[in-house]
Amino acid sequence: MSVANNESVAEIKARNKELIKEVLAVYPEKTAKRRAKHLNVHDAGKSDCGVKSNIKSIPGVMTIRGCAYAGSKGVVWGPIKDMIHISHGPVGCGQYSWAARRNYYIGTTGIDTFVTMQFTSDFQEKDIVFGGDKKLAKIMDEIQELFPLNNGITVQSECPIGLIGDDIEAVSKSKSKEFGGKTIVPVRCEGFRGVSQSLGHHIANDAVRDYVFDKMDPNRPAPFESSPYDVAIIGDYNIGGDAWSSRILLEEMGLRVIAQWSGDGSLAELENTPLAKLNVLHCYRSMNYISRHMEEKFGVPWCEYNFFGPSKIAESLRKIASFFDDKIKEGAERVIAKYQPLMEAVIAKYRPRLEGKTVMLYVGGLRPRHVIGAYEDLGMEVVGTGYEFAHNDDYQRTAQHYVKDGTLIYDDVTGYEFEKFVEKVQPDLVGSGIKEKYVFQKMGVPFRQMHSWDYSGPYHGYDGFAIFARDMDMAINAPVWKMAKAPWKDDSNSKLLAAE
Amino acid sequence: MTQNADHVLDHFDLFRGPEYQEMLANKKKMFENPRDEAEVERVREWAKTEEYKELNFKREALTVNPAKACQPLGAVFVAVGFEKTIPFVHGSQGCVAYYRSHFSRHFKEPTSCVSSSMTEDAAVFGGLNNMIDGLANTLSMYKPKMIAVSTTCMAEVIGDDLNAFIKTSREKGSIPEDYPVPFAHTPAFVGSHITGYDNAMKGIISYFWDGRAGTVEKLERKPNDSINFLGGFDGYTVGNLREIKRIFGEFGIKYTILGDNSDVWDTPTDGEYRMYDGGTTIEETLEAVNAKATISMQEYCTEKTLPLIAEHGQEVVALNHPISVKGTDNFLMTLARISGKEIPESLARERGRLVDAIADSSAHIHGKKFAIYGDPDLCYGLAEFLLELGAEPTTVLATNGGKAWEKKMQALFDSSPFGKNCKVYPGKDLWHMRSLLFTDPVDFLIGNTYGKYLERDTGTPLIRIGFPIFDRHHKHRYPVWGYQGGMNVLVTILDKIFDTIDLATNVPAKTDYSFDIIR
Ligand code: SF4
Numbered sequence A: 001m002s003v004a005n006n007e008s009v010a011e012i013k014a015r016n017k018e019l020i021k022e023v024l025a026v027y028p029e030k031t032a033k034r035r036a037k038h039l040n041v042h043d044a045g046k047s048d049c050g051v052k053s054n055i056k057s058i059p060g061v062m063t064i065r066g067c068a069y070a071g072s073k074g075v076v077w078g079p080i081k082d083m084i085h086i087s088h089g090p091v092g093c094g095q096y097s098w099a100a101r102r103n104y105y106i107g108t109t110g111i112d113t114f115v116t117m118q119f120t121s122d123f124q125e126k127d128i129v130f131g132g133d134k135k136l137a138k139i140m141d142e143i144q145e146l147f148p149l150n151n152g153i154t155v156q157s158e159c160p161i162g163l164i165g166d167d168i169e170a171v172s173k174s175k176s177k178e179f180g181g182k183t184i185v186p187v188r189c190e191g192f193r194g195v196s197q198s199l200g201h202h203i204a205n206d207a208v209r210d211y212v213f214d215k216m217d218p219n220r221p222a223p224f225e226s227s228p229y230d231v232a233i234i235g236d237y238n239i240g241g242d243a244w245s246s247r248i249l250l251e252e253m254g255l256r257v258i259a260q261w262s263g264d265g266s267l268a269e270l271e272n273t274p275l276a277k278l279n280v281l282h283c284y285r286s287m288n289y290i291s292r293h294m295e296e297k298f299g300v301p302w303c304e305y306n307f308f309g310p311s312k313i314a315e316s317l318r319k320i321a322s323f324f325d326d327k328i329k330e331g332a333e334r335v336i337a338k339y340q341p342l343m344e345a346v347i348a349k350y351r352p353r354l355e356g357k358t359v360m361l362y363v364g365g366l367r368p369r370h371v372i373g374a375y376e377d378l379g380m381e382v383v384g385t386g387y388e389f390a391h392n393d394d395y396q397r398t399a400q401h402y403v404k405d406g407t408l409i410y411d412d413v414t415g416y417e418f419e420k421f422v423e424k425v426q427p428d429l430v431g432s433g434i435k436e437k438y439v440f441q442k443m444g445v446p447f448r449q450m451h452s453w454d455y456s457g458p459y460h461g462y463d464g465f466a467i468f469a470r471d472m473d474m475a476i477n478a479p480v481w482k483m484a485k486a487p488w489k490d491d492s493n494s495k496l497l498a499a500e
Numbered sequence B: 001m002t003q004n005a006d007h008v009l010d011h012f013d014l015f016r017g018p019e020y021q022e023m024l025a026n027k028k029k030m031f032e033n034p035r036d037e038a039e040v041e042r043v044r045e046w047a048k049t050e051e052y053k054e055l056n057f058k059r060e061a062l063t064v065n066p067a068k069a070c071q072p073l074g075a076v077f078v079a080v081g082f083e084k085t086i087p088f089v090h091g092s093q094g095c096v097a098y099y100r101s102h103f104s105r106h107f108k109e110p111t112s113c114v115s116s117s118m119t120e121d122a123a124v125f126g127g128l129n130n131m132i133d134g135l136a137n138t139l140s141m142y143k144p145k146m147i148a149v150s151t152t153c154m155a156e157v158i159g160d161d162l163n164a165f166i167k168t169s170r171e172k173g174s175i176p177e178d179y180p181v182p183f184a185h186t187p188a189f190v191g192s193h194i195t196g197y198d199n200a201m202k203g204i205i206s207y208f209w210d211g212r213a214g215t216v217e218k219l220e221r222k223p224n225d226s227i228n229f230l231g232g233f234d235g236y237t238v239g240n241l242r243e244i245k246r247i248f249g250e251f252g253i254k255y256t257i258l259g260d261n262s263d264v265w266d267t268p269t270d271g272e273y274r275m276y277d278g279g280t281t282i283e284e285t286l287e288a289v290n291a292k293a294t295i296s297m298q299e300y301c302t303e304k305t306l307p308l309i310a311e312h313g314q315e316v317v318a319l320n321h322p323i324s325v326k327g328t329d330n331f332l333m334t335l336a337r338i339s340g341k342e343i344p345e346s347l348a349r350e351r352g353r354l355v356d357a358i359a360d361s362s363a364h365i366h367g368k369k370f371a372i373y374g375d376p377d378l379c380y381g382l383a384e385f386l387l388e389l390g391a392e393p394t395t396v397l398a399t400n401g402g403k404a405w406e407k408k409m410q411a412l413f414d415s416s417p418f419g420k421n422c423k424v425y426p427g428k429d430l431w432h433m434r435s436l437l438f439t440d441p442v443d444f445l446i447g448n449t450y451g452k453y454l455e456r457d458t459g460t461p462l463i464r465i466g467f468p469i470f471d472r473h474h475k476h477r478y479p480v481w482g483y484q485g486g487m488n489v490l491v492t493i494l495d496k497i498f499d500t501i502d503l504a505t506n507v508p509a510k511t512d513y514s515f516d517i518i519r
C-alpha cells in the first residue's frame, strides 16, 4: 500500500516538503507562518528535527493536546495508589479522566487503594464566588473519616482554582498538621498553565520534591536494609502492566526494584527512592525533572532506557548493567539470552507479515521516538512522527538516535494536518490517540492507540513485545480493511468482476 | 517464562503466572508499606454497614464517583447535531481534549471540536484575541457552515463576554459579517452536561429565531403543522433518533429534529472520513419557528429551551425519556393529538408485540428489585418501565437530579403498588449508591460503565444502560425509545437475569438442579 517503499530518499523528501507546503496553504497567513515552524522533513545528521516545540497551540486549529491538569493528575500523580487525589474544581476534568489511562495496580479499591475512583470537590457557583478553601478543608476531613486507610492526599487544581485566588497550600499545610503530619500535597496544575500536559508533569514533579522529599524526617528509621543493587523505575505508568513486565527483567538480572514511579506506585515508594543506587528513567519527558533533582540532592544517578522491542531492550539492559558490577552485567546477558528464543519465535512469526510496512506516529512526549525500534525489529518503517508536548531535548534525542532521513516531522499537529498527511503518505498503520483513531479507520487505515495500547498491553519488556507484535499484525492484517470499499465501487475489484 | 509466541498472552493471563504473582507479592511486602491485612478487611467490612452509610450520607463537601459531567460536554453534543457545524469551546484546551475523548470512547466515532486554547496570558488579559484568531482559523481550515461557541470554566471565571467577543471578531474580519455563530455560556460549576445541552440548544434556537444576536430582524412565526423534536442529551442518540424518524414516517407527520447527531456519530468505514455528516440544517432550524409544537423527550434537558420556544407561540410538551408502554403510548397519543392524525395501525401492532413480550417474560422480572442511576429523565423512564414489569425500582439516584425531579419520581412511585418501597436520591453520587447496595440490597443494578465498580464491590449484577458505556460496544446503535426501544431494554434486562441465574446454578453436583434448559 505504501508509496514510500519504491521511492528514493530524495523523492520522499521532496514529496514531504511539498506536502507541508500544501497543508500550510489552508491557513490564514499569520497562522501558516506559525505552523510552518512546527513541520519539517528530517535531514539525517542534524542534531534535532528542525521544528519548534513546547509553544502555545494556536486557537481554533484543533490541537490534540491536553492540559497541565492532565499532566499532573492524569499522568504523574493519579497512579500513586494509596493516596487520594482530589480533582479540585468543577466536576468535568476529573470525570473525563476517571480511570481512562489504564494504570494497573493491585489493591483493595476504595479501602486502601484509590486509583480508579473520582474524588472531586464538584465546585458550584458559590465556591467560585466565595472561594473553595473551606470546602477543601471539609473535604479532607470527610476523606479522613470515610477512607481512613489512605496514606496521603493530593489536591489537583483545575482551571478555576488559580483564577479565584484560593490558597490550597495553606489548607494543605494546616490539615497536614491537624492529621499528625500526614502527607498532603497541593498541586498547582491548573489547566491554563503552560501550553500542554508538559508543564503539569513539571509542576507535579516539583510537588513531589516539595511535599514528599522535603517533608521527610531525615532521621526516620530505614524502611528496609539497603542493597548495592537497589534501583527505582521512573516514568513508567504501568499502562496495561508495562512497569511489571519491565520490573521482572530488572529483577531477573539481579537488581532490586525499590520503587515504581508512578504506575502501581505508593507513597512509601516515592519516599524511599532517594535510597536507590540508580534511577532508571523510561519517560524522560514527564519525569526528568525529579530524576535530576534526586541526582543533585541525594546523589542518585539516573539513566534513560527503552524497553520497546528486543534491540532496544538488550541495549538498555546492558546500559543499566554498566552502572553495576560484573554480577549484574552477567545478569543482563543471562536475561537477554533467556528471552532470545522467545524473541526469535515472535519475530519469525510476525516479521514476514509486517516486513516493509510503514507507520506514522503521533503521541505524547516519549513514544513518538521510543517505539520506533520495536517497529524496526518487525521490519517496519516509521515514515512520520510527531509529539503533542515534546521539548527540544526530545527532538534532539529523536534526531540523533531514532528517525531516518526524510521522515516527516510534525509538532503539535492539528487535526487538519494529520488527516492530510496520512491521506497523502498512505502509511500501513497509524499510531496515535483515541481522538484520532476513528478518523483514520474511516479512511480505511489500520490504527493502534499508542497511549492506552488500545486496551491491550503491556508493550514494555520482552513479554510486552510479543503482545506488541501480535497487535500490530492484528491491526494491519485484519480482514476488515479489505472490505472498506464496496466491491461495486472498488476499481480493482470491479475490473476483476467484469473480466470474469 | 509464561509468554509464548504461538499463543500470545494478554495482560489478563500474563500477570496471573507464578513469576508475576510472586514478584507483585514481594513488591507489596517489601516496599509498599502496606496496611495490615486484617485492618484492610475490617475497614472493608465496616464500609458495608449501616453506620458507614450514615457517615457517608452526612458528607457535605466531598463528591466521590459522581454520575454527571460538565456543561460544555452537553454543548458539544448539541453542536455536532447541526449540519456542517463545528463546536468551538472558548477557554482552556485540555477540556476539549477530554470532551472529544469522552464521546469517542462511547460512540467509537470521531468527534470534532476546537478550542480557543487560552493560556496564562489570556487569564490576565481575557481571551478576546484567542476568539478572534480561533474563529478565523477554524473557518479557513474546516470550512464549517456554522460555528457553535460555548465556554469552559476558565472563560467563565474570568468573565469573557461571548456576544461582545464574537461581534468584535466580525468587526476585525475574522469571520464574515453574516456568518452564523450561535453561542451559549456553559459554566461547568452550574448544573451538569444536561444543563449544557439546554443552554446550547437554547442558544442556537434563540440565535436563529431571535435575530442573530441583534443583527437581523427576529423571525415572525407563520404557523404550520409540523412538529419539532428535541432528544436531549442521550447516549442512544444514534439508535433513538433513527427510531423516532421511523415513527414520524409511519404517521406521515412533517417534523424537524433539532440537533440530529445520529449520522455524524455513525459514519461508515468506506475509505472516506466524514468530519461532518447529516445534522439539522440552518434552513430547517429557521423554519422550525413555524412549527405547531415542540416535543422534548427529556424534560430536564430542556428546562430553559422549552419556555423559549413556548414564548414564540408553539405548544411545548416535555416527556421523561419514555421507555415504558405507557410512556410510548403517551408520546404517540401526543403526536396524534397535535397532528390530528390517527396512530397508524403498524405502531399499534408494535405495541402489541411489546406487550406480548412482556407477558411472555414478566414472570422472570416480577418482584425483582432494581437500583437505577443516571440522568434524571433516563432514571424516570427506566423506573416507569420497571413498574410496568412488576419490578421494584427500589433505589433511584441521579447526581444531577434536583428537587422537582425528586417530587416527580416520588409521584411515580406513589402511582404503583410496586413503588411502595422505592426511594429517590437526588444529588447523590455512586459512593452513596455503594452504601445503599450494601444496606438495602437489590437484585440488579442499572447504570453506565462505571457501575462495574459497584458490581465488583457489592456483587450486584450490572445491566448497562446509560451514558457513558465504554466497555461494551455498539449499544448506542439500538434505540431505547418507542415500543421497539422498550423491547430492546426488556431483552437487555432479561439477558442479564438469565445469565445471572445460569452463573449461579452451574456447579456440578452442587447447584446444577436449577440449571434449566428452558426458561
Ligand atoms: S475545566 Fe471546567 S469546563 Fe473544563 S473539563 Fe474541567 S469542569 Fe469542564
Ligand code: SF4
Pocket (backbone or CB within 6 Å): A075, A237, A283, A285, A286, A363, A364, A365, A366, A367, A451
Ligand atoms: S509515555 Fe508519552 S504519553 Fe505517556 S506519559 Fe510519557 S509522554 Fe505522556
